[in-house]
Amino acid sequence: MKKYLLNIKVNGREEDLAVTANSTLLEVLREDLGLTGVKEGCSEGVCGACTVLVDGRPVRSCLTLALDVQGQSITTVEGLSNEGSLDPIQEAFATKGAVQCGFCTSGMIIASKALLEQNPCPTEEDIKYALAGHFCRCTGYAKILDAVKAASEAYTPKKGPEGT
Amino acid sequence: MPEENYSIIGKSIPRVDSRAKVTGEAIFTADIVLPKMLTAKILRSPHPHARILHIDASKARALRGVYAVVTGRDTVGEKWGVFRYTRDQQLLCVDKVRYVGDEVAAVAAVDEETAIEALSLINVDYEELPAVFDCWSGISPGAPLIHDGYERNINVAVKIDVGNVEEAFKKCVLVREDTFVAEEDSYFMTEPYAVVANSHADGSVEVWMPNASPHTKAKALSNALRIPLSKVNVRKITIGGAFGGRSDVFPAEFITCLLSLRAQRPVKLVYTREENSIATRMGHAMITTIKTGVDRDGKVLARDIVCYLDGGAYSSTGPIATSVPFLCHEQTYRMENVRFHGYRIYTNKPVRGMIRIHGRSFACGIDTQLDMIGAELGIDPVTMRLRNARCPGETTPTGSFVASCGLVECIEKSAEKSGFTDKFAQRIPYRGIGIGINSVQTGFPLGIRGGSQAFIKFHEDGGATIVSGVVDNGQGNDHMLVQIAAEELGLPVEEIRLISADTEVTPTDAGSYSMISTFAGGNAVKRAAADARAQLLEIASEMLEADPEDLVARDKKVFVKGAPDRGIPIPKIVRQALLQGKPIMGRGSFSPDVDQRREWISNPRGQLSQAFSFGATVAEVVVDPETGIVRAEQVTCAQDCGFALNPMVVEGQFEGGVAMGGQGGMLGEEHRWHRGHVLNPTMLEYKMPIMKDMPRIVPLIVETIDPGGPYGAKEAGMSVAMSAAQAYANAVGHALGIYFNHFPLTPERILEAIEKKPSGLRTVWDFPAARIIEKPDKEAK
Numbered sequence: 001m002k003k004y005l006l007n008i009k010v011n012g013r014e015e016d017l018a019v020t021a022n023s024t025l026l027e028v029l030r031e032d033l034g035l036t037g038v039k040e041g042c043s044e045g046v047c048g049a050c051t052v053l054v055d056g057r058p059v060r061s062c063l064t065l066a067l068d069v070q071g072q073s074i075t076t077v078e079g080l081s082n083e084g085s086l087d088p089i090q091e092a093f094a095t096k097g098a099v100q101c102g103f104c105t106s107g108m109i110i111a112s113k114a115l116l117e118q119n120p121c122p123t124e125e126d127i128k129y130a131l132a133g134h135f136c137r138c139t140g141y142a143k144i145l146d147a148v149k150a151a152s153e154a155y156t157p158k159k160g161p162e163g164t
Numbered sequence: 165m166p167e168e169n170y171s172i173i174g175k176s177i178p179r180v181d182s183r184a185k186v187t188g189e190a191i192f193t194a195d196i197v198l199p200k201m202l203t204a205k206i207l208r209s210p211h212p213h214a215r216i217l218h219i220d221a222s223k224a225r226a227l228r229g230v231y232a233v234v235t236g237r238d239t240v241g242e243k244w245g246v247f248r249y250t251r252d253q254q255l256l257c258v259d260k261v262r263y264v265g266d267e268v269a270a271v272a273a274v275d276e277e278t279a280i281e282a283l284s285l286i287n288v289d290y291e292e293l294p295a296v297f298d299c300w301s302g303i304s305p306g307a308p309l310i311h312d313g314y315e316r317n318i319n320v321a322v323k324i325d326v327g328n329v330e331e332a333f334k335k336c337v338l339v340r341e342d343t344f345v346a347e348e349d350s351y352f353m354t355e356p357y358a359v360v361a362n363s364h365a366d367g368s369v370e371v372w373m374p375n376a377s378p379h380t381k382a383k384a385l386s387n388a389l390r391i392p393l394s395k396v397n398v399r400k401i402t403i404g405g406a407f408g409g410r411s412d413v414f415p416a417e418f419i420t421c422l423l424s425l426r427a428q429r430p431v432k433l434v435y436t437r438e439e440n441s442i443a444t445r446m447g448h449a450m451i452t453t454i455k456t457g458v459d460r461d462g463k464v465l466a467r468d469i470v471c472y473l474d475g476g477a478y479s480s481t482g483p484i485a486t487s488v489p490f491l492c493h494e495q496t497y498r499m500e501n502v503r504f505h506g507y508r509i510y511t512n513k514p515v516r517g518m519i520r521i522h523g524r525s526f527a528c529g530i531d532t533q534l535d536m537i538g539a540e541l542g543i544d545p546v547t548m549r550l551r552n553a554r555c556p557g558e559t560t561p562t563g564s565f566v567a568s569c570g571l572v573e574c575i576e577k578s579a580e581k582s583g584f585t586d587k588f589a590q591r592i593p594y595r596g597i598g599i600g601i602n603s604v605q606t607g608f609p610l611g612i613r614g615g616s617q618a619f620i621k622f623h624e625d626g627g628a629t630i631v632s633g634v635v636d637n638g639q640g641n642d643h644m645l646v647q648i649a650a651e652e653l654g655l656p657v658e659e660i661r662l663i664s665a666d667t668e669v670t671p672t673d674a675g676s677y678s679m680i681s682t683f684a685g686g687n688a689v690k691r692a693a694a695d696a697r698a699q700l701l702e703i704a705s706e707m708l709e710a711d712p713e714d715l716v717a718r719d720k721k722v723f724v725k726g727a728p729d730r731g732i733p734i735p736k737i738v739r740q741a742l743l744q745g746k747p748i749m750g751r752g753s754f755s756p757d758v759d760q761r762r763e764w765i766s767n768p769r770g771q772l773s774q775a776f777s778f779g780a781t782v783a784e785v786v787v788d789p790e791t792g793i794v795r796a797e798q799v800t801c802a803q804d805c806g807f808a809l810n811p812m813v814v815e816g817q818f819e820g821g822v823a824m825g826g827q828g829g830m831l832g833e834e835h836r837w838h839r840g841h842v843l844n845p846t847m848l849e850y851k852m853p854i855m856k857d858m859p860r861i862v863p864l865i866v867e868t869i870d871p872g873g874p875y876g877a878k879e880a881g882m883s884v885a886m887s888a889a890q891a892y893a894n895a896v897g898h899a900l901g902i903y904f905n906h907f908p909l910t911p912e913r914i915l916e917a918i919e920k921k922p923s924g925l926r927t928v929w930d931f932p933a934a935r936i937i938e939k940p941d942k943e944a945k
Contacts, residue, residue: 036195037188041354042437046847049354077188086186094182097812100820101638102185103354103404109186128856135847137354137405138638140819140827141855143812 006066010035011079019066026050026061029076037077037106041135048134051107052076058114077106080113088154089113089147098147100138108134112148116155124149171718172651173875176812179643180657181402181636190402193358193372194434201360202231204423204433205279206416207269207286208443209261212512212840213295213308216259216268216288223285224271229278232426233286234419235269242388244413247764250320250479252311253515255388255418261290262310262477263512264840265442267415272423272431295512297840299451299472302509303937310477310510315939319475320482320508324490324768326561327501332466336457338540339466343931344454344529346907347834348474349447351519352852353638355404357435357444359417361424368395369421374403375665376411377675378635379613382667384413389421396421397668406637407824408518409445411677412480416443441845445517446835448485448508449474450525453933454533462543464552466501469493470934471526475508476515482508483764484608485516489523492886493530494561495603495776496571497552502561505936512840518677520885521825524907528830531600531890536903536925544588545599545894546579554603554778556868563759563769566776568870568878570804574780575601577864582782582800588898594787596899600890601780604882605773606873607680607756615755616684617671618692620649622748626720626735627659628696633673634685635665639881640813641681645689647810648874652693653700654717654734671753679879682809683775684754686874691752699748700734703741707732757872775870779803779883783826783891784859787899789918792911794831794896796859801888806870806878817881818863826888827853830896830908903927 003018010033017032029035029052038061041047045063052061053075080087086094089112099105108131115122115130122130127148136144184190221233236258245251257266269286273279294308301307302317310317333339359373369391375381378398386393403410416433424431435443450473457466473486486506494502521527538548554560556569579585579599587597607614619631630649636642642662650657664670673688674680701712704722708715714724723731741748759770781801785794799822808814832851836843844850863884869876889907896902896909902917905927917928 030195034197035188036191039192039355040194040434041356042847044437044846044848047354077186081187086183090186094186095178097176097178097816099179099182099185100640100816101354101403101405102181102190103192103638105185106188131855133854135352135354135852135854137352137407137824137852138820139816140821140823140861141853141858142819142861143816145855 004067006070008069009073011075021067023066024062025064025066025069028066029061035076035078039103039106041103048107048111049104051110053110053114056114056117058111077109080109087113089116089151092147092151096147096150097143098139104134104136108136108144112151116152120152120155122152170651172647172657173809176810177647177657179640179813180646181642192355192402192404193360193374196360196372196432198362198430201430201432202272202274202427203276203279204270204272204420204431205283206267206419207283209264209266209268211261211290211292212264213293213310214261214290215293216257216261217291218289219269220287221269224282227278227282227285229274230271230282231429232272232423233269233282234422234426238422240390244384244388245479246412246481247483250482253478255415263514265514266477267419270419270423272427295840297511297513297837299474299509302511310512314510316937317510318507318937318939319479319510320486320765322483322486322506322765322768324504324562329466329468329501329503332501333457336465337460338537339455339457340533340537341453341455341933342529342533342905342927343933344452344525344532344905345931346450346525348449349519349829349833350441350835350850351407351409352847352850353405353407353409356437356440357416359420359433360430361420362430363424363428367391368397369424370397370399371417371421372399372401373417374406374410376406376635376637376677378665378667379633379672380675381413381417385417385421388418400665403637406676407520408522408677410637412445412517414444437847438845442514442842445480446514447519447522448516450523451931451934452525452529454529456533456537458537462538462541462548462551464497464499467499468503470505470936472934473506473508474511474513474516476511476513478515480515480517485518485522487764487768488518489526491605491772492523492603493526496554496601498554498558499561507937514842520882521829521889524829524889527602527886528890528893528907531894532897532903532905535894540925544585546575546584549575549599549601553601562772564772567872568775568806568868569778570866570868571601571603571778573866574778574802574804577866578780578782578800578802581862581864582784584782594789594899596787596895596897597782597784598891598894598898599780599782600887600894602883602886602890603776603778604679604879604886606683606775606777606879607674607758607773608678609758609760609762610674610678611760613672614674614758615753616673616688617753618688620692620696620750622696622738624739626733626738627661628653628655629661629663630689631663631670632685632689633665633670634681635676637676639817641676641685643813644682644686644809648686648690649693652690652697655720679882680756682877683873684756686877687754688752690874691754692750695752696748696750699750700737703746704732704737707737707740774872775806775878777803777805777879777883779887781826781884781887781891783888783895785892785895785899787896787914792914794909796827796892798860798862799826799888800862800864801884802864802866803881803883804866804868805880806873807867807876808865809875809877811865814865814880815863818884819861821881821885822861822888823853823858825885826892827857829889830892832908832910834908905929905931
């Protein structure tokens with residue numbers, strides 16, 4: 001099948017890739033770039049496990065064609081920690097008992113990141129709304145809610161890439 | 165209390181696996197990439213019941229990029245079954261297909277597109293056969309037989325008869341019989357099933373897959389592939405949830421191994437979400453008829469239960485699945501006279517296994533009926549339960565001694581915390597409160613694989629590595645082992661490493677499916693660590709010139725009791741041991757004290773499990789009578805888990821249990837069908853709870869310090885999952901003044917019930933009762 005050139009920025013690095021027109025962003029991230037922290041749970045945009053940030057917005061990578069994000073900036077869960085230091089959201093998930101089997105965790109953390117970047121002091125309802133599209137079968141969501149609340153307290157939104 | 169002396173156990177410390185999971189570093193099966201790896205796809209039956217006349221796979225074999233194609237003819241036809249007497253499933257169908265989705269052929273190819281194209285080139289000629297889709301049609305005389313030799317499609321028949329039920333009913337002031345029906349539910353673990361198999365030139369094969377017992381998987385694969393057990397190496401991998409749905413052996417791993425052995429390349433099979441629902445396991449649909457007789461005080465004098473379980477096409481864990489709903493019930497409630505007939509019926513539907521809230525119709529039926537009896541006698545639900553609740557030191561009807569039991573405390577605490585009695589009496593329209601109680605085993609008699617063993621070795625820097633067969637499905641077993649070893653060895657958790665769930669390296673373990681991991685695996689690691697500590701103290705006693713009895717290992721030091729300042733660092737002791745040629749190697753094992761003569765069908769008596777957990781859950785709901793939608797406001801759940809090794813982890817199990825058992829399990833989760841086709845196999849159509857649905861959860865940990873458990877610990881969380889379903893059912897019933905007998909309580913059912921609202925103490929729907937099935941001579945086996 002014919003391949004097309006795709007230039008995207010993934011976790012801060014420029015990537016040049018050759019992809020088919022029907023490749024999803026999920027496939028490109030997992031298979032071409034080895035970013036297996038992005039999980040495939042349902043393949044139809046329901047479970048939320050494959051969520052990544054595209055220019056800061058949470059997006060279902062299983063429903064996104066790779067060529068549609070040409071030139072855009074992608075953040076996966078692998079891109080949140082920096083030289084071994086965790087993002088406050090990751091830290092809160094790990095320490096508040098929000099992680100059990102861990103399969104939904106990447107998507108939950110990414111969606112929480114999108115929320116807190118936009119709204120660092122969310123109400124409980126804001127958090128529930130932001131994470132409504134994410135299934136967790138282990139935790140009953142209680143400790144995930146606690147973790148996002150805890151992260152929001154520790155959270156200071158980062159400055160934009162321009163350093164303004 | 166002894167726990168005051170613990171430095172690590174009993175503390176809410178973060179799980180050791182959480183960091184790898186929040187960074188995306190944890191590798192699940194589908195994440196594995198190996199050189200030369202192929203992709204596998206499976207061709208499945210489109211028919212619920214058909215004879216395979218002919219399979220032509222020649223075109224698929226000739227397709228460019230295809231490395232292997234297998235059909236039933238490429239197998240030795242060995243049948244899988246959990247028990248010797250339930251071996252009824254060919255891991256690739258040879259003669260017949262028995263449900264829509266049964267495995268017919270498989271290919272391994274360079275990529276997914278090629279594999280899918282190859283499947284389309286396989287031609288299968290079927291002769292369609294009449295099919296049955298529910299228990300009643302399955303057992304009707306003249307029904308088509310799904311397996312030869314199983315008359316009326318009865319796969320398993322369990323009979324338990326204790327005391328004299330008929331005589332006891334005569335002494336009752338009140339006897340009532342009701343029938344409860346529940347539909348199939350599913351696991352929907354977030355990770356879809358996947359297998360990677362890698363065959364090697366020496367004839368061995370490595371396998372990675374989500375599993376609840378690596379050793380069981382290895383043994384089954386060794387049998388089916390006819391290769392020695394020592395050549396099947398099931399490897400450790402991160403597992404994305406199980407809930408009972410990873411316990412059995414599936415065609416997927418057999419097929420992937422077969423393809424890898426054929427192609428002499430690694431092969432990866434990843435199930436779609438639909439395949440995960442249809443071709444692993446799902447929950448049983450059940451019809452349960454319960455006849456209960458009580459005295460004037462509401463004490464149950466006699467109970468007679470008949471239960472039909474829709475088992476699907478194959479046995480799976482059939483004898484266990486048929487028995488467990490009754491066994492949980494006999495653990496929970498005291499009864500001197502009780503009879504149970506359980507029948508698991510073959511139907512042309514996907515295979516059923518045990519699920520976190522296995523037996524919805526049974527457990528919810530018991531508790532709904534208890535509320536009805538209470539209403540008739542003028543006794544409130546809490547009192548009804550307290551009068552019948554199991555107490556410690558008693559023996560269950562089938563002969564299990566209950567060493568520790570905090571059921572009464574669970575009932576009292578959850579009722580008090582929720583203000584049950586007042587709220588129940590208030591009767592505010594469309595607001596309801598309900599209570600459910602249940603009990604779960606901590607292990608079963610599992611023969612040679614019933615116990616667990618562990619080793620501990622020390623490193624030169626004083627750190628230690630545990631070697632254990634315990635598997636972690638996501639519930640935190642890895643952390644549990646590390647936390648125990650850290651306590652025993654006086655080391656921080658960060659300095660303990662873990663090698664587990666790898667059949668080549670780790671010793672036998674019972675697996676996680678009977679809720680025994682903490683009890684057996686935890687005890688084995690505790691003993692191995694205690695053994696290692698004794699060796700450590702022996703060496704240290706020479707260095708400190710003190711009696712080993714007077715020494716303590718804590719904070720990475722060994723010191724004389726009361727003198728922590730003058731301790732020797734553990735690394736120094738470890739090195740001293742190496743110098744003396746006495747390297748520290750701990751070993752420990754644990755086999756639960758159960759009656760190995762106990763058998764699910766032929767001998768259902770004797771000690772079933774060494775310990776039992778108990779729980780009581782109270783749910784508070786509001787029902788919208790216009791839409792039938794239920795909003796749960798608060799759920800108070802108490803469980804006797806023996807001792808909470810890590811309260812944060814235990815609470816997480818409770819909360820997950822409320823979500824799956826109560827919120828999902830009772831309000832929305834069910835499969836819908838059309839002639840053997842599942843209409844809602846995906847997450848889009850099958851309604852699981854999301855974060856917005858969840859009520860406020862109040863977890864109450866009750867500790868009874870079981871004499872056999874590690875530090876007194878037992879099973880944690882399952883009694884909440886089960887009792888949550890019962891609590892929700894009763895709460896919705898209380899809100900509407902209706903006794904429900906068809907579960908789950910979907911908006912459609914609630915609206916229908918409001919419309920039908922029967923007067924007096926009656927259940928909503930008049931279902932035909934499940935009755936004892938008289939069979940021609942022999943018991944089905």
